Amino acid sequence: MKKKFQQIFYDMRRRPVITGITLTGTxxxxxxxxxxxxxxxxxxxxxxxxxxxxxxxxGRYIETAWPGAERMMSGSLNFDQAAEIxxxxxxxxxxxxxxxxxxxxxxxGPTGTISQVTSRRVDSxxxxxxxxxxxxxxxxxxxxxxxxxxxxxxxSSSARRFFGSAEEAPGKMLDIVGENxxxxxxxxxxxxxxxxTYGQVYLPLSRIHNFNSGDVxxxxxxxxxxxxxxxxxxxxxxxxxxxxxxxxxxIYIYHGQPYDQKTVSGPVYSNWTPETPAVDWTTILVCxxxxxxxxxxxxxxxxxxxxxxxxxxxxxxxxxxxxSRIFADIVAxxxxxxxxxxxxxxxxxxxxxYNSGSLFAFVxxxxxxxxxxxxxxxxxxxxxxxxxxxxxxxNLLSACIPAWKAARTAPVDAITARNR
Amino acid sequence: MPEITLKGISxxxxxxxxxxxxxxxxxxxxxxxxxxxxxxxxGCGKSTLLNIIGLLDTPTAGTVGIAGITAAGMSDTRLAxxxxxxxxxxxxxxxxxxxxxxxxxVELPLTYRSSIGAKERRERVEAVLERLxxxxxxxxxxxxxxxxxxxxxxxxxxxxxxxxxxxxxxPTGNLDSAMGEEVMELLxxxxxxxxxxxxxxxxxxxxxxxxxxxxxxxxxxIIS
Numbered sequence: 001m002k003k004k005f006q007q008i009f010y011d012m013r014r015r016p017v018i019t020g021i022t023l024t025g026t027x028x029x030x031x032x033x034x035x036x037x038x039x040x041x042x043x044x045x046x047x048x049x050x051x052x053x054x055x056x057x058x059g060r061y062i063e064t065a066w067p068g069a070e071r072m073m074s075g076s077l078n079f080d081q082a083a084e085i086x087x088x089x090x091x092x093x094x095x096x097x098x099x100x101x102x103x104x105x106x107x108x109g110p111t112g113t114i115s116q117v118t119s120r121r122v123d124s125x126x127x128x129x130x131x132x133x134x135x136x137x138x139x140x141x142x143x144x145x146x147x148x149x150x151x152x153x154x155x156s157s158s159a160r161r162f163f164g165s166a167e168e169a170p171g172k173m174l175d176i177v178g179e180n181x182x183x184x185x186x187x188x189x190x191x192x193x194x195x196x197t198y199g200q201v202y203l204p205l206s207r208i209h210n211f212n213s214g215d216v217x218x219x220x221x222x223x224x225x226x227x228x229x230x231x232x233x234x235x236x237x238x239x240x241x242x243x244x245x246x247x248x249x250x251i252y253i254y255h256g257q258p259y260d261q262k263t264v265s266g267p268v269y270s271n272w273t274p275e276t277p278a279v280d281w282t283t284i285l286v287c288x289x290x291x292x293x294x295x296x297x298x299x300x301x302x303x304x305x306x307x308x309x310x311x312x313x314x315x316x317x318x319x320x321x322x323x324s325r326i327f328a329d330i331v332a333x334x335x336x337x338x339x340x341x342x343x344x345x346x347x348x349x350x351x352x353x354y355n356s357g358s359l360f361a362f363v364x365x366x367x368x369x370x371x372x373x374x375x376x377x378x379x380x381x382x383x384x385x386x387x388x389x390x391x392x393x394x395n396l397l398s399a400c401i402p403a404w405k406a407a408r409t410a411p412v413d414a415i416t417a418r419n420r
Numbered sequence: 421m422p423e424i425t426l427k428g429i430s431x432x433x434x435x436x437x438x439x440x441x442x443x444x445x446x447x448x449x450x451x452x453x454x455x456x457x458x459x460x461x462x463g464c465g466k467s468t469l470l471n472i473i474g475l476l477d478t479p480t481a482g483t484v485g486i487a488g489i490t491a492a493g494m495s496d497t498r499l500a501x502x503x504x505x506x507x508x509x510x511x512x513x514x515x516x517x518x519x520x521x522x523x524x525x526v527e528l529p530l531t532y533r534s535s536i537g538a539k540e541r542r543e544r545v546e547a548v549l550e551r552l553x554x555x556x557x558x559x560x561x562x563x564x565x566x567x568x569x570x571x572x573x574x575x576x577x578x579x580x581x582x583x584x585x586x587x588x589x590x591p592t593g594n595l596d597s598a599m600g601e602e603v604m605e606l607l608x609x610x611x612x613x614x615x616x617x618x619x620x621x622x623x624x625x626x627x628x629x630x631x632x633x634x635x636x637x638x639x640x641x642i643i644s
Contacts, residue, residue, distance in 0.1 A: 010519030320504025
């Protein structure tokens with residue numbers, strides 16, 4: 001390993017331009033790849049409070065149609081529909097009702113200052129499924145929700161804005177759209193990129209105050225597939241339809257619920273079955289292009305670098321180095337260089353993504369604001385593993401052909417550089 | 421039994437337009453412990469012959485035997501191991517690896533031999549550098565050495581693996597006469613004291629006269 005670093009530092013001194021371009025090219029390739037990956041990851045990769053994104057499914061919307069008539073109706077679930085369709089499904093650990101959409105509303109604190117807040121209505125099960133960090137007070141309870149009590153949980157920024165600090169907020173009153181809510185607890189701020197949970201004030205979603213239940217979030221047990229839940233839900237639809245007076249009440253149209261995180265990160269409409277292809281070919285194609293194009297350039301440069309020192313490989317072979325070892329040595333040396341470039345690339349990508357909130361304007365409720373993604377998301381091991389994977393692919397794509405050519409060159413041709 | 425046996429060796433280079441015969445039916449035996457020089461005008465096939473003896477190149481026809489083993493049909497890996505164990509090379513322009521220190525250059529053949537551990541490698545490298553009088557340059561890089569020192573390092577690299585044959589292609593070609601004499605003395609000492617077989621291509625009549633036998637080449641054939 002020491003000798004490989006020696007070789008790299010020697011190359012840096014002897015061929016600073018080629019080595020510099022290789023490093024810059026690698027860094028740029030990994031940078032672009034990682035920015036793209038992070039933009040994708042932000043929609044599906046788990047991060048608090050949506051740390052179980054891979055196990056959370058959403059029941060959303062219901063469509064009613066009248067066969068033979070050009071009449072249909074679609075919209076949010078009501079509480080009974082939510083319970084009948086999604087209650088007690090096999091393989092589901094926990095369930096909650098939540099409003100799929102956050103609202104912007106006026107709030108008035110004790111000082112009388114009016115400020116806009118993003119509110120989301122949820123029931124008490126919401127706190128069990130999503131892992132919020134409670135800073136002060138407590139979450140509102142099932143009893144409080146069922147009793148229609150005017151209670152709220154707010155985020156720490158709102159607590160500071162209205163009450164001076166998080167610790168001061170619990171027990172205080174907050175006027176939201178003319179209704180007085182008592183703050184029961186304060187949670188850590190949530191990134192607007194957490195599309196299903198983002199809010200600044202959380203209000204109780206109860207039958208007393210709300211006609212619809214909005215969405216249903218299901219925390220499923222490990223290993224339970226979406227397909228198995230879909231089968232159960234579809235059977236529930238059938239059972240409900242069997243009890244309905246078709247002509248009078250219409251029938252419920254099943255649209256593939258429940259939806260996983262990947263599905264809800266895209267467009268979901270109430271009268272439409274969203275497509276969630278198992279393989280996202282567009283993403284794969286973009287990733288391939290982002291890696292293959294620079295790999296071709298890097299490969300050409302590596303090829304020229306190897307040719308300029310091909311005699312060295314001839315000498316190594318004269319003294320007993322095998323073809324496979326020549327190949328492995330070149331790939332390994334290039335891998336080190338690629339990793340150095342990759343580390344530069346990933347660092348730049350993290351800094352760029354962290355400081356370029358407008359990149360995420362397309363994600364959920366962040367549409368109107370510049371949103372800084374949480375560092376915990378950008379520094380996830382999966383992101384680092386992806387960057388390393390990209391480096392590995394880039395290295396193999398760029399190094400294999402030149403390394404193979406060098407390994408196949410006859411020692412005498414290499415020593416006398418007859419093939420140049 | 422001869423250390424090196426060449427039977428009916430021919431080497432023809434073909435391109436689309438032209439066919440060049442570098443070696444034409446060469447037969448040659450070189451005994452163990454012999455110091456043989458090969459002479460001839462430029463382009464007569466001397467270096468090609470040396471490369472074929474060194475198993476760096478393959479003949480178009482004929483067979484090469486080294487230490488009683490025929491090289492024909494050996495896999496590339498086997499050839500690499502064989503070269504590593506039996507052959508040492510000294511080139512006119514040294515061919516040291518510029519990114520490696522003197523120590524690492526000399527150690528190179530041993531790194532391809534899995535039977536030798538790090539401790540033994542270090543001992544062998546230090547011993548051979550001491551013997552060639554360049555141990556004070558152990559941490560230097562080739563660019564920091566004179567031509568004579570580079571050739572000494574190259575010879576150290578050639579003998580560190582304890583081969584039975586040294587193949588030297590104009591080893592004094594890039595050196596001044598004093599340095600050239602030193603290198604020749606080194607090769608003679610390896611032949612005389614260690615019993616190594618030395619095959620040397622040279623243009624220098626005086627150096628050739630000092631060897632046990634001189635083979636003269638012309639147009640790919642041995643003429644005397």
